[in-house]
Amino acid sequence: MVERMITPESGEQPPALYLHIPFCRSKCGYCSFSSFPCETPPAAYLEALKEQALFFAGQDWCRERVFATVFIGGGTPTIYGGAELAELLGFMRQHFRLSDTAEISVEGNPNSISHESLVQLRRAGVNRLSIGVQAFSDRLLKGIGRAHNVAQAREAITLARQAGFDNINLDLIYGLPGQSLEDWRRSLEIALSFAPEHLALYELSVEEGTPFAALEQAGRLPLPDDDELAAMEEAAQGLLAGSDLIRYEISNYARPGRQCRHNINYWQNGSYLGLGAGAVSCFSGLRVKNVADPGQYVNLIAAGKAPYHDSECLPLTARFRESVIMGLRLLAGVSLPLLREQYGLTPQDYYGKILDDLLARKLIEFGGDHLRLTALGLPVANQVLARLV
Ligand code: SF4
Incomplete structure (x- = not known):
C-alpha cells in the first residue's frame, strides 16, 4: 500500500x-x-x-x-x-x-x-x-x-x-x-x-x-x-x-x-523514467541507460534480465554542473535559490573566475534570482556552456 x-x-x-x-x-x-x-x-x-x-x-x-x-x-x-x-x-x-x-x-x-x-x-x-x-x-x-x-x-x-x-x-x-x-x-x-x-x-x-x-x-x-x-x-x-x-x-x-x-x-534536470531500447532514466542522480539494440532489448527482457547498458551515480557537483548547463538553455535561465537548495552551491562560488569572465564579456547575466544567457550569449550558447561543463 x-x-x-x-x-x-x-x-x-x-x-x-x-x-x-x-x-x-x-x-x-x-x-x-x-x-x-x-x-x-x-x-x-x-x-x-x-x-x-x-x-x-x-x-x-x-x-x-x-x-x-x-x-x-x-x-x-x-x-x-x-x-x-x-x-x-x-x-x-x-x-x-x-x-x-x-x-x-x-x-x-x-x-x-x-x-x-x-x-x-x-x-x-x-x-x-x-x-x-x-x-x-x-x-x-x-x-x-x-x-x-x-x-x-x-x-x-x-x-x-x-x-x-x-x-x-x-x-x-x-x-x-x-x-x-x-x-x-x-x-x-x-x-x-x-x-x-x-x-x-x-x-x-x-x-x-x-x-x-x-x-x-x-x-x-x-x-x-x-x-x-x-x-x-x-x-x-x-x-x-x-x-x-x-x-x-x-x-x-x-x-x-x-x-x-x-x-x-x-x-530543469528533473527526474524521468525512460523505457525502451536506448532510453535513459535519471532519478535523483542515478542514471541508467538501456541497451540500444531493440533485438537485444527484447531478448534480455524475455530472459528476465535487466536491459541495461550502463548506469552511473552522479556525484553532487556533477549534478550541479548539469543543472547549470541544462538550465542555461532556457531563456529564463537557472534558478539560483533552487541550486542552493538542491546542492548547497552557487555558480559564483563554484565557477569563480570562469563565471566572472563570462559575466564581464556579457555572455551571461543575473536576472532577478536567475542566471541566464544574454542576447550576446545566445548565438554562441554552445561555446558558453562548454566552459561550464
Ligand atoms: S532516421 Fe531520420 S526520422 Fe528516424 S530518428 Fe533519425 S533523423 Fe529522425
Whole structure:
C-alpha cells in the first residue's frame, strides 16, 4: 500500500515518462539517434516495453509519484499504428499515476501519419503532436535522406488539425547541405502559415559515425558557412518576432502556455523514467541507460534480465554542473535559490573566475534570482556552456 505520495508541495518536481520507439522507415544521412530502419516494426518490441514498464511500476519510487508528462519519441513512433500506440498508452495509464492534466506527446513523421491513426491517438488522450518536417523543400529533404516529401508534410499537419490537435510542434533544421538563406526563409514562412503552437529550430550537427560525417570528411558535404548560418539564425529571429511564438529555449519557440513541459523537465534536470531500447532514466542522480539494440532489448527482457547498458551515480557537483548547463538553455535561465537548495552551491562560488569572465564579456547575466544567457550569449550558447561543463 502506498503510504505517502510525493507531490509538488513536497518540494519535488513531478517526474516525466519517456517511451522510446527505435524504428524508422529509413535512416537519414545525419541521424545519430537510436533508431533502426525497418518496414514493419515488431509487436514483440511493444510487449518488451510494457514488461519493463511493469517492473518500474511495481517500484515504490514510481508508486509514490504522479507523472506530469508522457512522451512517446523516437525514431518514428507513428511507424506503429494509432491503435497500437493507443493501447501502449492505455497500459501506461493503468500502471502509472498520470496527472489529470498530463501533457502527452507523440512524435511522428509525415510519411507515417494517417487520419485514422491521429484520431486514435487523440481518443487515447494524446494532446500534443510533434511532427518532424525538417524542411519545406523536396530537394533538401531528399538530400538529407528523409523518407517524406513536402506534400506529405503539409497533409500531415492538416490531418492533425482535422483530428483535433491544438498543440502541434514542427521540427525544422537549418544549415542543411545545399540550403540557401532563401530556402530557410521559405521553410519558416510555410511553417508559420500553419500557425503551429510550437516550433523547434535546430542547427544541423554533423555527428561522428553518420554518413554525413563521412561525406564531410571526403569534402562532399556542401554545408553553409558560418556567415550563412548566422544569417539564417538572424532570419529566424526576424520572422518569429512577427509571430506569436516566443523563444523559451535555445532552439524552441512556443505560444504562451504551449512550452513543452516534458522537455522543460529535462532542462530543469528533473527526474524521468525512460523505457525502451536506448532510453535513459535519471532519478535523483542515478542514471541508467538501456541497451540500444531493440533485438537485444527484447531478448534480455524475455530472459528476465535487466536491459541495461550502463548506469552511473552522479556525484553532487556533477549534478550541479548539469543543472547549470541544462538550465542555461532556457531563456529564463537557472534558478539560483533552487541550486542552493538542491546542492548547497552557487555558480559564483563554484565557477569563480570562469563565471566572472563570462559575466564581464556579457555572455551571461543575473536576472532577478536567475542566471541566464544574454542576447550576446545566445548565438554562441554552445561555446558558453562548454566552459561550464
Ligand atoms: S526520422 Fe529522425 S530518428 Fe528516424 S532516421 Fe531520420 S533523423 Fe533519425
